[in-house]
Amino acid sequence: MTPKAPATGHLSPRITDDGSFSLHSAEFAEGFHSRRGALLEAHCTYVNPAQLERFSAGEELTLVDVCVGLxxxxxxxxxxxVPLGIRLxxxxxxxxxxxLALALAQPCFRRQWQPALGLDLLQQLQTSGRWLSPHGRGEMLWGDARGQIEALLGQVAGRCDLVMLxxxxxxxxxQLWSQEFLAALSGLLAPRGRLLTYCSAAAPRRSLMAAGLPLAALRSEASDPGAEAGDDLGDDPNGAWSAGTVAGPELEPSSPWWRPLSAMEREHLLSRAGEPYRDPSGTAAASTILTERLSAQALSGAEPASVWRRRWGLPGGAR
Ligand SMILES: C[S@@+](CC[C@H](N)C(=O)[O-])C[C@H]1O[C@@H](n2cnc3c(N)ncnc32)[C@H](O)[C@@H]1O
Incomplete structure (x- = not known):
């Protein structure tokens, strides 16, 4: 279903299957959220595995939202x-x-949020780039995340409880999955901190491990009860088995929300699919990063991903 508002430039509105509002980007040729539900994804990939019950009432949780979008x-x-008494x-x-501006112009998006909580946060961020409330405080760092990460590290390196990527x-x-950028995000985390992402691709996982972070796979059955094996294999060969990745310096090997990587996933990291995206300058164009990775894969002695796929009976395996 498509809401009545017209498309704005490279962004077009869409309603996801759980009835929540989202956008599609023509520039990136991708939706902002899972088509199964923007709100469903927010809860399954970020809110639930954050395990907010770990924090006490009155405690302040330091959070970085990488790619705020809507x-x-x-x-x-x-x-x-907020119901747990946690401040952000x-x-x-x-x-x-x-x-954010396009979403806030939509009554259906505004109705998703409690006026004094989610809606207040988003409106303040849009108006002033800051947020001040009885429930916490915050600031938006507008610009290329690669250019802003140093400033953020200067403020909260080693002190973040959650990084939502x-x-x-x-x-x-x-550019936002490079070994260098992921290492910088890793540097934000407190010992009990967690980086959470929907992505289960091999290269970012290998880069997070190279940054010294233990990691695990978000459980697809817990995260997305509607997921069907074999679905969503396009960009992410592991998509049908894992709903994303959680990483953290002191991450427990498993929980109701994640499990250790399977043998198939561990082998995936070692294949050429695990070849990292590299961006040492922090300014490279996406096309340059992709081209250089292709060259590195061609020179790599690692197993081709097509052979790995074939061994595990996945679509696209080499014959
Ligand atoms: C998948 S959407 C994020 C959805 C968002 N988390 C939400 O809940 O609505 C990706 C976002 O990344 C932003 N983005 C793309 N390249 C970026 C960059 N280099 N630095 C910071 N943000 C970037 C896009 O503008 C877009 O809003």
């Missing part, structure tokens, strides 16, 4: 934290103010 993930997190110290990274997929936005 703000769905942050608003959902805030509305789950919030930081957002985002290059484009138009997704929701960039477009590595194929379309490799």
């Amino acid at each position: 703000g769905t993930n942050s608003a959902a997190l805030l509305e789950a934290a 110290r919030w930081f957002g990274l985002e290059i484009d103010p138009s997704p 929701d960039a477009f997929s590595p194929r379309h936005c490799p």
